[in-house]
Amino acid sequence: MNAHPARPIQQVVIVGASLAGLFAAAACAAAGHQVTLLDRDELGDDALAHPGVPQGRQPHVFLLRGLQIAEELLPGLGAELRADGAVEFDSSRLAWLTEEGWSTVCSSELIGLSLSRPMFERAVRRRVLALPGVQLMAGRSVTGLRRTGATERPWRVRTAEDELAADIVIDASGRGSRLPAWLSALGIGPIRTQEVDSRIGYAVREYTDVPDLDGLAGIVIGSTPATGRGGLALPVEGGNWQVLASGTGPRRPPRDVAGFEASLRALRDPALADLAARSTPVGDVLIHRRNGNRRHRFEQCRNWPAGLLVVGDSLVSFNPIFGQGITVAALDARLLRSGVSRPLDARATRRLMRRLARTAALPWAIAVGQDLRQPTTTGEQSGPQKLTSAWVRELGRQAAHGSARAQLTASRMFHMVGRPAALLHPALLVAAIRGRLGHGGSPTARPTELDLLAMVEDEPAGRTTAADVTGVAGRDRRPGGLADSRR
Ligand SMILES: Cc1cc2nc3c(=O)[nH]c(=O)nc-3n(C[C@H](O)[C@H](O)[C@H](O)COP(=O)(O)OP(=O)(O)OC[C@H]3O[C@@H](n4cnc5c(N)ncnc54)[C@H](O)[C@@H]3O)c2cc1C
Structure with missing residues (x-):
């Protein structure tokens, strides 16, 4: 049934039924359109990784x-994920070694979820395919586009x-999208493409029986231009943890177990290597090496056609160091929801493409700004990029010197919530000046919970907490904890 009788139902075909395609389908269905998702993979209802x-x-x-946007598009999704075992997650409670030192661990209202990507995608797929007017044709690889010249279904x-x-055709076929070639065959273009690649590689292994970190949400050891190596450990559903090592150029972590463990050992802090050593591995080491930033400037194309849209990684893909891709895909869907509820002539299509491009501008500046500081990256930072990454580092410096305000502001920026103006709060500017004058406070100590990983060799993993070891309760006892920084 047409929920918007003033407007004819549009037939929307979406290329790619991963997260960007699924969010886009939910947005188009909300606008009352008929949606067909095409994916080259055989995606059964229960498919996990594909x-x-x-x-x-x-x-x-x-x-x-x-x-938040996923919940808006698919109400009840969060509750469903929690029921399936997703872990409540306060990123302000990460033990996070930034370039400037250990961040202040505090508690915040920024409670998200930690779970594996396949489980998230499966839950989203189930919900989207249950929406009226949405169908999936799996196992169908799209090979090109054609225009008929007709006004209906062109x-x-x-x-x-x-x-x-x-x-309406929406390309959501990801980082490997062939759209520029398909457009070129139609005489559309040229399309300008920007690429910034630090040649970063990732390797992950999953673990079970992970020691209790007494309230820490996880561990992040940030990469620096000097070391080019980083890593993290995060919980997922089922009580397991994923431990990741990253490295740029010749420091990319390898696939073999000994090499992976050596990459963890080579980090600036032993916490991740210790955690892996005290846990039980599940499965092999898995590597991924296509992680560069790439942005197609479709919005600048002069002869961009009516009814063609691009979302998700097909439009902009990032080095995932800041975990932005899915959120940008969700923001794209939000724009689509209002954009496709009006007739999409060539002008309206181009306007929507410009808005989609703008959505990715800040995440792009953050990801690229960070990568351009790596010696393995070719290219120069622009003036605004230099400023953005210098201010991100300054927030890191304040957070590493006991400032819960800087920590929470950085967390909000990281989660893309809150107002950008909050980044320039007078208290942060004053603290930056004080830091330059040598009154920046004392460095935040390494979270004592991490001592547990190295200290207790003979206790069975997962039994002892840091409080047992130190005799002190876990929260707010670091020099830079929330309680201290308020004083
Ligand atoms: C190593 C790594 C880690 C990441 N970590 C994070 C993170 O922590 N947080 C975050 O938000 N994002 C992260 N991302 C990014 C995230 O994975 C993507 O942004 C997200 O999956 C949305 O991508 P997408 O749907 O646009 O494309 P994809 O997920 O790549 O999906 C593209 C889909 O299109 C299909 N397809 C491709 N070609 C065709 C064709 N010709 N015909 C039909 N179907 C086709 C594919 O089968 C696939 O299903 C990470 C990316 C990488 C590489």
């Missing part, structure tokens, strides 16, 4: 903004089997 999303087995951080989406007619 070959078309090779990054799916790597750890994924779900930023609050993305979770697009044809080609697969090996047949062609599907559409009013």
